[in-house]
Structure formats: C-alpha cells, structure tokens
Amino acid sequence: MIDGIVKGRWPWVVLAAALGVLLGVAGFTLHYAEGLSYFSTDPRACANCHIMKPQYDGWQKASHHAVATCADCHLPHTFVAKYLAKASNGWHHSKGFTLQDFPEPIAIKPENAGILQANCLRCHDDMVHDLVPGAARGRDTIACVHCHSAVGHGDRAGLGGPLRDDERTKR
C-alpha cells in the first residue's frame, strides 16, 4: 500500500503540496507580523512587538523627536553595517519576545551603545570633539547619553518583566 503511494510522481506532488502549505502559512505570518515593515525606517515598526512601546511613547515627547527617528540613532548609516545590525537585533528581539526569556527592564547592549554613541557624534561632532578626544568609543570615552539621557526618550521609563516563578513562592 505504502509502496503504491510512494511510487511514481505521487510522492513529489504530496511533498510539493505540503511545501506549498508551509510557504503559504509562512508568507501569511510574515504579512500578519508586518515583517516587511522591518526593512523600513518607520519608527512605528520598532514598536510593532509591544516591548518598545514605552520607548516609542517617550520618544514622541522627547527633544529629539523632531530631528531624529529610531533608526537615525540606533542604526549605523552604511548599507552593510545597517543591515547587519538590523539582522542581529531582529533575531534577538523576535527570539526574546517569542520565548519571553529576556531580562527586564530592557537595557542597551554594548555594541548597540557603540552605534548610538557614533550617531550622537555623527551630528554633534563639531560641537564636542574637544570632549571626546581620540576615539569616539572605547573605555575612556564618556557616553553622551550618560548625562543626556532624556534627549531620546524623555524621562526614563520602562516596564519591569512579568512575575517570575520563584517570586510566587515565599521569601
């Protein structure tokens, strides 16, 4: 019986049909999750997955709102580096949000902090080159946002994570 099904063209029709279903569902998922929006630089795309909502809301009211969007500060401005950063962050974000296994409150990673600092200097270099002698990043360099923490997202805001299992028990 199995031999009968597996013989000839049939098996490949079945496989093709299954693959078609996979492609269809995957395509729909990509559409439903607004996957293509991540290729844009629209700030709304950054708040798609809800986690960045407080940061997005804060940015709307912050001083840089009129002059810089998420991508202006958080992504490199050369093509390859930009898409590498998008890919790496996209992977971490979607994995984190799907599996819900990331530490909260969320904090910027060192490599992303470097990108951010470079972008501060990209616009403000003429003003501050005396303050950041030598390298724009590295151990001895002061991060602009250490003091100017409110320029991007207003007063600091964020959410703590959900209650962990070990918190449900006594302490």
Place this chain on the structure above:
Amino acid sequence: MSKDESRSASKSRRWFFASLVLVALATAGVTALLINIFERKAEERTPYVRVVEVGEDDTDPAKWGKNWPAQFDGYQRTAISTRTRFGGHGGSEAMPEEKLDRDPWLRRMFLGYAFSIDYRDRRGHAYMLADQEATQRLTKPQSGSCLHCHASIMPLYRKLGGGDVFKGLDETSKLSYQDASKALRDAGAAHPVSCVDCHDPKTMALRVTRPGFIRGIAALAASDAEAPALPSVALWRSGSRARPYDPNTDASRNEMRSFVCGQCHVEYYCGGKMPLQFPWGQGLRVEQIEAFWDATKFPDGSAFYDYEHKESGAHVLKAQHPEFELWNQGVHARSGVSCADCHMPYIREGATKVSDHWVRSPLLNINRACQTCHRFPEAELSARVAVIQQRNYDLLERGGQALVALLDAVNDAKAKGATTEQLAPALALQRRAQWRLDFIAAENSMGFHAPQEAARVLGEAIDYARQGQLAALAAAGSPASAPAQPFGDAAHPAEPGAAPAAPAARKDPPAAPSASGR
C-alpha cells in the same frame, strides 16, 4: 524488480518521508509562531474583558478579580510574608514579631497608650483587617474610626450617613471598634482594602474615596503651606478658590497614584473623642503637623493630646504612619515619582502592561521598582538603600536612648520632690522629642522616603530629649542648668522647620504639572 531498483526505491522513500517530516515540523513551527503573534496582538487590543458587572457596593475583590485577573493575582500575593532588613515580619507564621520586645524604649515611650500593650511588625494588605481584629490593643476601648483604613468601608459610611460619607465617618467615631466592626459585617461583608476603594467601578480610573483624606487635602490646599510635590494644589490656589480643592477633579493622574495610598498611609487622630482627622491644615512637615495639633481643641474645649504618659504625666502625641507626609519632603516626590511607581511598578504580561498589585517593599523588586529609572546594578542600588536606612536606624536608636534618659531624669526629679510646675518645661520638651522620634519610628520606610528630612527630624528629637533631660535635672535642683528658652522655639528658630517666615527659595512657585508630572 532488480536489486538496484529496489534499493533506489527504498532510498527515495526515505528521502520522501524525511522531507515530509521536515516540512510538517516547519509548518507546525510557523503556525505556532503565527498563533503566538495573534495572541500578543489580541492582548494589546483587549487588555481586559468585563465578564461581571461591578458596582460601588462590591467590596469583595474576588468579584472584581473575574474581570481583572492579573491585578487580583497580585493583590492576593499580599498575603505572602516578605522580609527586608528593617521591614516585614519575623515571628511565627501566625503572628508577626513584637516590636516592643525588640526595642524596649518603644514600650516605655508608649506607656499609657494601647501601643505599649501590643505593637508588631507589619504584614501585607491582605492582613490589615485580621491583624486589627486580633491585636491586644482591643482590650482597651478603641474607636470605630480605625475602620476608615482597616476595612473596605464605604458602603457602611453611606448607610450610616444616609448617603453622606462624611457624616458616616463622623458616626463611626462615636461607636466602639467592636460595634463598628459588627455594623460593617451587618451591612454586608468585611474585607480589607479592596478594588473599589481606589478604582471607579465604571471606568477603573483611580479615585479617592476616604472622607478623611478628602477633608485633609482640601485643608492643606486652603492653607498657604508649601506643597512642591503636589502641582495641582498650586494650580488650584492660582484659581478662584470658589470651591474646595477636590482631589478627584483637580489632581493629575500621576498625583492620584500617590493620593490613593495617602488615604491611609498618613498621620491622623483616630481616637474616640472626636471624628477622625488628618492634621494637614498648616502643612505636611513634622513641625507643621505639630503646630496643627497644638492648636487643636477637643469638643469639650480642652487642649488636644493623644495620651497622658504614664510615668511622666506629659500630654503627648502619637504619630501614626506618616509615609505620605515624609515622601512629600523627599527628592522622589519632588521629581514626580509616585508611591505606585516604586511600590506597584508596571510589569509586562505578554503584550500588556499592568501595575503590580502585590504592593510591597521596592527592595524586594529592585529591577522593576528602581532600575527602570536608575540604570545601575541591583547590588549597587540595594547597597545604597542599606546605607541610608542604617544611618537612619542608628540615629533613631540614639533618639530612643535620649528619650529614655529624659524619662529617667523626670522620674529622678519627681523622687527628689520636684513639683509639676517645675517639671513643666521638661514635659513640654518630652512631647516635642517624642513626637519627632515617633514620626520617624512609625514611618515605614526607615527614613528612605526623605533621608535628609528624616535625619533633621531625628536630630531635633535627640536635641529636644537632651534639653528636656537638662530641664528635669534643673528641676531636681542639680547644678546643671537648662536654657530658659529651649533652642528651636520661636525666639530661636531652628532652620528650616520652626521658622515662621520661610526662606525665599521656598516661596518659588511649585513646579508646573508638566515639569514634574511623569
């Protein structure tokens, strides 16, 4: 079929099944992801589903919990016992440890007051009513006013006041605690603080319900005391003042996130001689509240006091738990950080944001309570709090010893035949010292809500206690002489508190709502 053909058929069969399984797994994975995304999107669109109607008389939190399970879940966790270095409960599971045994000077300070019988560590919101009903303080006559904050009591106030909650409050002060508690049970059910106490059942918006708070904050607004942490008070003062300040219409949403807590975590009079009263008519600082009580008269015209100290005979004040007042003096309040920001921080549940209704010490929740603003390692933040609280504790213990020395000196002077008149200055100083000491001891943050202010208050407490000791020594005829006019009085104003004319900086208009609102 040849052997080769058969082998190739079985090989392609294996390929076929392997591919089919892979495609099936991949499809299952993608579908799971799709469902996950769908759920998150649904969570964001519909934060809650109202499956039962709730109204003003629904004091049972379990009923509200059907609509707001995440919040109810947190609320129920207030039954879990928690412990920090200075807060929370030791002792057995059934009953927290007696503070009086740990700090004997507390018992001596409260002699003549029911708190000298029983005064234990705190427990969570879930226990507020049960612990109040179980305390040995009830062996002495206690007033029905206690229930203002120990129970979800608004239906009873409406019933007793014929719809007027202010009248209802005044009625309960005439009842004994036992009678008021029985009336509460007769009127429906007795629950500790509940959803309806802080939330409008129609809109879930925050609101204050407690008549004591509404009267108190209106009196504060009507005074000219500075209230830099409460921008809506400044806004109301700049208006026509045609109607009293009403927190439910005048306060910002952010202020409401502290006001709901300020309905109870405050200083008040809750004895039986007059209705429950919040002492804010001259301001929120320790000496402003003291001045308010000093000017207060009981209905029979006699001067206000909480109890007569059993050893010395001084008419002294008892501080309740002035968390709201001390918070008002601190940098967090000034920066627009509300009680809820640290004690009920926002937590993420999937794609939704809820405030954690497991109200507890931020020290048990540093990542959510502190780190959303202070981006420093948890250990560093916790160490900083430890230093602040330990310093406050050390000063507090010093104050306790100073007060004990004052009481000893008074006893000694009495034994040597000093008259009540000769002892009057020492007893007046006892009232001041004890009021300040208790203000910080009874306050539940171990100084953290406003560290510098707490240190100032304790410094004054220690000074007044030692001045009182000198006065008692003088009354006993000892060669040590006390100053005729205690330092810190109107003649020698101690900065900044007792000074009648506030320094210029304090006259600055309080920050506009947009600047300090968060």
